[in-house]
Amino acid sequence: MAQPVETLDDVLRILGEHEDHAHRTLNMVPSENAMSGLAKLPLLLDCYHRYFFNEGDQAERWHFRGAQRLRDLEMGLTVPLLEELGRARYVSVRPLSGLNAMTLALATLGGEPGSTVVTISPDNGGHYATPSVARRLGLRIEFLRGLDPHTLDFDHAADLLRRVRPALVYVDQSHCLFPVDVARLVATVRAASPETLVHVDASHWFGLVLAGVFPNPLDEGADSFGGSTHKTFPGPQKAALLTRDPDIERRIRDTQGYLISSHHFAATISLGMALLEFRDFGGADYAKAVVANTREFGSLLTQRGTTVVAADRGCSAGHQLWLDTEADGVPPREASDRLAQAGIRVNFMAGLPGFAGQGVRIGLNEPTYQGVTLNDLPELADIFTAALRGTTPAARLADRTAQLRRRPRFGATVGAGSPLLRGALELATNALLSEQVNSPNTVPESV
Ligand SMILES: Cc1ncc(COP(=O)(O)O)c(C=O)c1O
CATH class of the missing domain: 3.90.1150.10 (Aspartate Aminotransferase, domain 1)
Structure with missing residues (x-):
């Protein structure tokens, strides 16, 4: 049973105990990762509280002004880095997580209610939520199945595609030891049902794809791909959708504003910092x-x-x-x-x-x-x-x-006295001090 936690002291004690334990622990949960301390900095700052809707920097669209001075951190950092590393022409950083990106992709590309989406059977590692999300959007589901738990049956895929002519094939490997051969799947789709789109949800493989260690689904012919940024990619809990197709980008843009309002702007900036480290530091x-x-x-x-x-x-x-x-x-x-x-x-x-x-x-x-x-x-x-x-x-x-657990981690490690770290510490300290110590309601010793 949960114990009541009644004071901020208790909150800090529990967080501190967890931190101590975490620094002695190896986390081998494949859906999680860590990220650099520097990349966490935006989560402490004013940007955490702001909405950002005006990607085009149109004067008449700054209805929410809080992100105005920070626009470049999304449009000049996170978005171009995802385009570069994801080999895409267009990126949406609106999704909050892989499941949210899945909902957006299915709502955008799955067709009108009553259309069919083909996805990977859970028996072959397809994500547990895909069928349920699709059905809640009024879509019908059919499954790709396997010759064994790790290998798709492409003959069955061709028959199924010819028969049901889906609006979308949604490739959602989640429990996955070996990646689907996307190039072969796309070729099968194009031959059997040429009007069908292919989206690859690479949530688990995202870091491996951005690094070029796994094939990029767009290079393999998929129409779009996306996924979480916190599994094999060491970033914040967020997600992205990527494409080279201007029509798909337009359709995503038309849909996303109705499914996501706050896209967690600070996490989007964190993602940019994590991507920069990823590209430039190994x-x-x-x-x-x-x-x-x-x-x-x-x-x-x-x-x-x-x-x-x-x-x-x-x-x-x-x-x-x-x-x-x-x-x-x-x-x-x-x-x-x-x-x-x-x-x-x-x-x-x-x-x-x-x-x-x-x-x-x-x-x-x-x-x-x-x-x-x-x-x-x-x-x-x-x-x-x-x-x-x-x-x-x-x-x-x-x-x-x-x-x-004491090994030096990957990425940009900075010396204790470096100007970069000093600058980050100053920002973090000021954020805490200006919110708490200088407030008229200075927190008493025990609250
Ligand atoms: C293919 C796929 N899609 C979506 C998700 C959900 O991602 P998140 O936990 O970031 O919402 C996962 C998680 O494992 C996944 O593997």
């Missing part, structure tokens, strides 16, 4: 390391006797690994509890393709961002295996995990 190396670390970790766990799905295919082509701990005698929730006590956070969940019950899903994206290298992986695999089997006291394992 984003491509990070993404290559994610893939190398994932494959190596899968192989090390397999060697230590853990059942890793698709071990015969190299375990993964991206950042996720799925473990059948039940087959090894440890129920997935128990496995997750044991790992948490050893300072490692993982998912346990039902619905992983090919699983009858629950499985454990892990990702090497955040550990890699936090600086874990190939050299660290044998130690991480030893900790992981000992925690799963309960062979070593959890507290000892947690100390070893905390050591791994």
Whole structure:
């Protein structure tokens, strides 16, 4: 049961305890990532409170003036960097998260109510929400299915597309070890149902795509793509949609204002800062390391006797690994509890393709961002295996995990005395001081 939290002191204490713990923990939840401290700065500042609607900087459209001096941070930073790294001509940074981007894409491209959208069956890793969101928009759903949990059946796809002539094929791999061959899927769609659009929801793969480590869906012929900016991409909790097609961009623009009002302007600026770091300070190396670390970790766990799905295919082509701990005698929730006590956070969940019950899903994206290298992986695999089997006291394992958490992370690290950091600290401190200490209602010692 939740305990009441009654004072700001208590809030700070709980946040502080979490921070201490987080800095000793390796987060291996594949849907999450960290981002740089500098990129978090906008979330503390005045921009956090502002709406921004006037992308074109038209004098008569500054109905909300708060973002006027900050316009370049979205239009001259976040948007062009996404266009550059995403190899797109047009970008929408309005979506708040992957699910919100999905809703916008389906509402824009899914056709009139009654039209059909074809998406990936959950048995092949399609996102759990796609069918429900589509149906709530009045769209009908048909599923692409697989030859096995990781491989689409392109003959079935061609038959289905010829039969239902969907408005949209929405490629929504979520539980995913191997990417769909988008070029082959687009060719199948163009041959079977030429008027159908193809949108790739690359929420899980987004960082790998922006780094050029995974093929860009637009280069593969998709009409548009998008996804979350906080899974393999180390950015804020946001999302984006990208296209090269001016008509699709116009349709997105026509729709988005009715689904999203505040697009979380400060997070959009954070995204720009994270993209800048990604482009200029080793984003491509990070993404290559994610893939190398994932494959190596899968192989090390397999060697230590853990059942890793698709071990015969190299375990993964991206950042996720799925473990059948039940087959090894440890129920997935128990496995997750044991790992948490050893300072490692993982998912346990039902619905992983090919699983009858629950499985454990892990990702090497955040550990890699936090600086874990190939050299660290044998130690991480030893900790992981000992925690799963309960062979070593959890507290000892947690100390070893905390050591791994001390690696220098990817991206722009700045010296403690650097002008950049001093400037950031000054902005952050002033924001806190001007809001609290200088306020007429100065907070008493205990509130
Ligand atoms: C394909 C796909 N779409 C949408 C989402 C939802 O993303 P978010 O959690 O950012 O809303 C996910 C999350 O895993 C996903 O994999």
